[in-house]
Amino acid sequence: MEVMKSPVVVSGGGGGGFKEEMKFESNIGVDEVRELGKIGGQTTARDGDRSMSSSPNRNDSKNSEQENHVESTRAEIGVVREENERLRMILAQMVKDYQSLKMQFFDIAQQEQSKDSNETIDNDNMIDKTELQVSLSLGTTSSGPKKEEKMNISNKISDEGELREGLTLGLDCKFEGLKEGSTYTSSENSFIESKEEEIGLPWPPGRVLKNLRSGEDDILPQAHVKKARVSVRARCDAPTMNDGCQWRKYGQKIAKGNPCPRAYYRCTVAPACPVRKQVQRCAEDMSILITTYEGTHNHSLPFSATAMASTTSAAASMLMSGSSGSSHPTILAPYSTSSLTTAAMNFNPTDVSRTSRSLYLPSQSISSTPPHPTITLDLTSTPSSLAPMSSPFNRFPSNYSSVTSRFPSSSFRFSSSESNAPLPPSWGASSKGYLNYQSYGKSQLGSFNQAYIQKPNASTLVTTPTTQHSLTDTIATATKAITADPSFQSALAAAITSIVGGGGNGS
DNA sequence: CGTCTTTGACCGGCGC
DNA sequence: GCGCCGGTCAAAGACG
Numbered sequence: 001m002e003v004m005k006s007p008v009v010v011s012g013g014g015g016g017g018f019k020e021e022m023k024f025e026s027n028i029g030v031d032e033v034r035e036l037g038k039i040g041g042q043t044t045a046r047d048g049d050r051s052m053s054s055s056p057n058r059n060d061s062k063n064s065e066q067e068n069h070v071e072s073t074r075a076e077i078g079v080v081r082e083e084n085e086r087l088r089m090i091l092a093q094m095v096k097d098y099q100s101l102k103m104q105f106f107d108i109a110q111q112e113q114s115k116d117s118n119e120t121i122d123n124d125n126m127i128d129k130t131e132l133q134v135s136l137s138l139g140t141t142s143s144g145p146k147k148e149e150k151m152n153i154s155n156k157i158s159d160e161g162e163l164r165e166g167l168t169l170g171l172d173c174k175f176e177g178l179k180e181g182s183t184y185t186s187s188e189n190s191f192i193e194s195k196e197e198e199i200g201l202p203w204p205p206g207r208v209l210k211n212l213r214s215g216e217d218d219i220l221p222q223a224h225v226k227k228a229r230v231s232v233r234a235r236c237d238a239p240t241m242n243d244g245c246q247w248r249k250y251g252q253k254i255a256k257g258n259p260c261p262r263a264y265y266r267c268t269v270a271p272a273c274p275v276r277k278q279v280q281r282c283a284e285d286m287s288i289l290i291t292t293y294e295g296t297h298n299h300s301l302p303f304s305a306t307a308m309a310s311t312t313s314a315a316a317s318m319l320m321s322g323s324s325g326s327s328h329p330t331i332l333a334p335y336s337t338s339s340l341t342t343a344a345m346n347f348n349p350t351d352v353s354r355t356s357r358s359l360y361l362p363s364q365s366i367s368s369t370p371p372h373p374t375i376t377l378d379l380t381s382t383p384s385s386l387a388p389m390s391s392p393f394n395r396f397p398s399n400y401s402s403v404t405s406r407f408p409s410s411s412f413r414f415s416s417s418e419s420n421a422p423l424p425p426s427w428g429a430s431s432k433g434y435l436n437y438q439s440y441g442k443s444q445l446g447s448f449n450q451a452y453i454q455k456p457n458a459s460t461l462v463t464t465p466t467t468q469h470s471l472t473d474t475i476a477t478a479t480k481a482i483t484a485d486p487s488f489q490s491a492l493a494a495a496i497t498s499i500v501g502g503g504g505n506g507s
Numbered sequence: 508c509g510t511c512t513t514t515g516a517c518c519g520g521c522g523c
Numbered sequence: 524g525c526g527c528c529g530g531t532c533a534a535a536g537a538c539g
Contacts, residue, residue, distance in 0.1 A: 249512060251531060264530070268511095278530090 229294045230312035233282065234379040236289040240279045243291070244305025245269055247277065258283040270299035288380050315375045 234241060240263070247265035255262045260281040267273040275295040282288035293312040301309050 248510090250533095252513075253529070253531095256528065262529090276530095 228316040229292050229374040230315045231290060231292040231374050231376040232308075232312070232379060233288055233290050233376060235287050237287065238289075239263075240265070241289060241291050242304075243308040244302050245275070245297075245308075255280065260286070267295075267297060269297070269301065269305075273298050285380075292374070311377065315377060 232241070240247070246268045248268040249263055250266050251264035252261050253264070258280060260283060262278055262280040265277045265279060267275040267277075273295075275293065275297050277294065278290075278292040280290050280292075282290055293308075293316075296313060297305075297309055
């Protein structure tokens with residue numbers, strides 16, 4: 001049934017025409033209700049789906065059953081519509097909060113600047129204050145040259161407007177996209193690219209032509225630093241994941257330690273796009289496809305590719321920002337959602353929308369000296385029905401143990417609106433080192449940020465149950481965290497994309 | 508005939 | 524210096 005394969009998206013409203021929006025909302029309804037049924041232990045919705053998908057044709061009560069299904073589906077659609085409305089309100093609140101925090105940040109930055117304009121800044125917090133700094137310091141060690149830092153600071157001043165614009169571009173464009181639909185894709189693309197360029201992800205667009213072969217390192221002072229990679233583990237029977245991009249295979253190798261060949265793909269959407277990906281089946285579980293992305297697209301992406309691109313880019317940005325501050329770049333990122341992943345990847349056979357409802361970001365450190373800093377997005381979690389959990393906060397994938405055995409660090413968890421927590425969802429930290437996405441209130445934002453604040457000092461990042469701060473402290477904390485960690489901005493934007501932006505594909 | 512895939516060769520980094 | 528290994532190139536073949 002096609003509806004079941006459709007990605008779970010939340011309509012941003014005003015996206016495409018009415019027809020399309022209805023279609024999306026309908027899709028959500030089915031999927032979301034399925035999820036709710038899963039989470040809450042109710043199976044009626046799913047059973048209903050199955051009945052629908054299997055086209056019951058057994059007895060005389062068929063018509064009445066179908067009518068019941070139609071009614072229930074309508075009811076589900078209504079529920080989802082309400083949820084959409086709530087999400088929109090949440091999003092609006094997030095925008096407000098973000099703008100407020102941003103303004104506070106710039107005020108603080110200006111004050112700091114007026115104070116310290118002539119001082120040498122060797123504080124890491126200061127170093128992390130701007131995206132530009134991160135951008136320029138990425139690829140250097142944490143003890144990078146002070147001169148560069150100074151220059152970065154001065155550049156920061158001159159480029160502050162640009163930064164602000166870029167920041168605004170990122171989030172606002174998404175929201176614009178939600179409103180205008182048709183502009184969504186390009187907006188997000190521009191956001192992704194600009195953000196990635198700012199944060200210094202590998203293969204920035206401007207360097208593309210020099211990166212073919214061995215050129216890029218020649219022009220980068222931090223040539224010794226490896227490119228960040230984002231590895232996505234997902235169950236997929238197809239040879240490669242359909243992530244929306246066009247890829248051309250340019251090589252295949254048998255890598256050591258894995259009998260399955262590793263295929264090398266290059267993005268062919270644009271002639272000089274530096275993005276490459278490696279695809280390899282997991283040796284332990286052949287059904288798991290490991291796709292490793294490297295680089296940044298230097299072109300606009302089809303919408304179907306933007307979700308994955310934003311996911312990987314934000315994850316990479318987290319990784320890079322973390323690695324720049326620590327010699328052990330162990331980054332755990334609360335990030336993305338099932339809706340994002342399902343929107344990003346149209347795996348044909350084993351529908352990930354059903355098998356991957358949460359995203360785990362375990363430690364990227366597999367070896368002590370990884371050749372490339374890599375962050376792994378594990379989408380191989382199995383349905384909760386296979387691993388029933390008494391608490392929504394304790395829902396781990398059945399193969400989690402294997403994941404954690406490879407990645408000993410604990411993980412953030414960032415699940416989507418599938419959560420059975422009362423809607424609207426809210427940000428909050430759960431026990432057991434998992435960060436659950438539940439709502440977007442200010443206090444929850446503070447909790448979220450707390451998790452991030454721990455990052456610089458955490459070789460193994462574990463979220464701890466957060467304590468409630470006063471509103472002032474929370475805002476200050478949030479401001480600090482946002483400004484100190486550019487990856488948060490990417491994550492926030494990508495999260496929004498995953499939560500609501502998916503509905504922006506009404507275009 | 509153009510595009511894509513396959514596959515052996517080649518290159519550079521890294522460890523010993 | 525040597526060998527291993529990951530990554531890439533490019534010629535040849537396959538395919539539509």
